[in-house]
Amino acid sequence: MKIAILGAGYVGLTTGTCLAELGHDVTCVDLDEARIAKLNGGEVPIFEPGLEEMLRNHVGAAHLRFTTSIASGVDGADAVFIAVGTPSLPDGDIDLSFVEEAARSIARLVKPNCVIVVKSTVVVGTCKALREIIAEERGALDFSIASNPEFLREGSAVSDFLSPDRVVFGSDDPRARALLEKIYQPLADKGTPILCTTNANAELIKYSANAFLALKIGFINDVANLCEQVGGDVNAVAAGIGLDKRIGSSFLAAGPGYGGSCFPKDTRAFAAIGRKHGTPQSLIENLIASNDARPQALADRVLRELGGDPHAVTIAVLGLAFKANTDDVRESPSLAVINRLLKAGCTVRAHDPKAMQAAAPHISGAELCDDAFAAVAGADAVIVLTEWDEYRQMNVADVVRAMRGRLLVDYRNLWNVANIADLDVHYVSIGRAPAP
Numbered sequence: 001m002k003i004a005i006l007g008a009g010y011v012g013l014t015t016g017t018c019l020a021e022l023g024h025d026v027t028c029v030d031l032d033e034a035r036i037a038k039l040n041g042g043e044v045p046i047f048e049p050g051l052e053e054m055l056r057n058h059v060g061a062a063h064l065r066f067t068t069s070i071a072s073g074v075d076g077a078d079a080v081f082i083a084v085g086t087p088s089l090p091d092g093d094i095d096l097s098f099v100e101e102a103a104r105s106i107a108r109l110v111k112p113n114c115v116i117v118v119k120s121t122v123v124v125g126t127c128k129a130l131r132e133i134i135a136e137e138r139g140a141l142d143f144s145i146a147s148n149p150e151f152l153r154e155g156s157a158v159s160d161f162l163s164p165d166r167v168v169f170g171s172d173d174p175r176a177r178a179l180l181e182k183i184y185q186p187l188a189d190k191g192t193p194i195l196c197t198t199n200a201n202a203e204l205i206k207y208s209a210n211a212f213l214a215l216k217i218g219f220i221n222d223v224a225n226l227c228e229q230v231g232g233d234v235n236a237v238a239a240g241i242g243l244d245k246r247i248g249s250s251f252l253a254a255g256p257g258y259g260g261s262c263f264p265k266d267t268r269a270f271a272a273i274g275r276k277h278g279t280p281q282s283l284i285e286n287l288i289a290s291n292d293a294r295p296q297a298l299a300d301r302v303l304r305e306l307g308g309d310p311h312a313v314t315i316a317v318l319g320l321a322f323k324a325n326t327d328d329v330r331e332s333p334s335l336a337v338i339n340r341l342l343k344a345g346c347t348v349r350a351h352d353p354k355a356m357q358a359a360a361p362h363i364s365g366a367e368l369c370d371d372a373f374a375a376v377a378g379a380d381a382v383i384v385l386t387e388w389d390e391y392r393q394m395n396v397a398d399v400v401r402a403m404r405g406r407l408l409v410d411y412r413n414l415w416n417v418a419n420i421a422d423l424d425v426h427y428v429s430i431g432r433a434p435a436p
């Protein structure tokens, strides 16, 4: 199958590489010349475990190409996947302009019978609107449109794509359904459930799934707040409720709140589409408000614990990415915490194994350290904000010895409370009482 992918970001590049792995002939198109030049020079512009090696294999075997030319990229393609960004507008609604522009740009270039597949996360009704845009541009074209939302997680994108819990696609057109079945046949052969439904259902499934997962995170953070007041341990509570198969244990790690390129914008878009259709999503509206307020509350807690003049204080922040195993800092709670501390007058030294370059423009005023211990040395407080294994494996006694002050704030509950009990340090974590 000849496939073109518009957008070579986290999703487009992973989709393109994995579709080549499934045996298809793939061209990834991106308007960002620097990105394509890097890819053509053998460099992968994002950090995603396992991607680089797989990508190189398929580039080497000429099954995977990169170009900035939409015309040559989509030429002769049986399917064109749209995987461009869908950011938030200032009012929280979704900005569909990149998706619409992508659809417009291919309308005159695709071959007849081509299937246009919307991989970007879009609100219900988008496929229908794109059909009209393409028809406006090229009325006589016989084409199909389908929705194929992506559920991969950054940090495990390749394995999520190749071993997903399910593949969902939606189209009101049998030709599109048949083509998508063929594209994903290798996954179906491995036993992956394939859910084929309507355009509208597929679009709704993606938003509902992300809203639900974000709710689990928001819920466990509320439970953690309660635990702190009543002497509970949120880890024990999460383990206890997660064993219930109806609930499941994933997305029950208390922490600084959800961030990243998906949950914040997707919950906002879900709330906005609810308002637009007179069906307010009150659970999600409340979730957004409490998640937005959380980084500031966590930063203020550090300032309270430290007391005194923030201008005299040096704080080490470990972790900038919105979660471990990615270099993505979009809407990372860590950036919001750091900016709050900088605004209060603190000196902030920050470290992240992969995300320092991406974070630098968003935390001007913070000093970036190449090594976690360089950030920690002489600090009055240390705050852990991303759950990197590198931090989990640090010897906490060494961290405490390197510090000047005595405040250790573990907002990812990485460290074992019992191991810290004997150290001369004030240990603050999420929803867990200090060891007696």
Ligand code: NAD
Binding pocket: 006, 007, 008, 009, 010, 011, 012, 029, 030, 031, 032, 035, 083, 084, 085, 086, 098, 101, 102, 105, 119, 120, 121, 122, 150, 151, 152, 153, 154, 261, 262
């Ligand atoms: P991204 O910002 O990493 O990549 C988007 C790419 O599209 C950019 O490189 C940009 O230059 C390119 N682009 C924009 N307009 C273009 C056009 N007209 N033609 C060709 N290229 C164009 O975004 P992403 O994180 O890959 O997300 C893409 C979509 O997938 C979004 O809708 C997102 O919500 C969804 N999604 C993301 C994830 C994730 O974990 N990142 C997971 C599931 C779904």
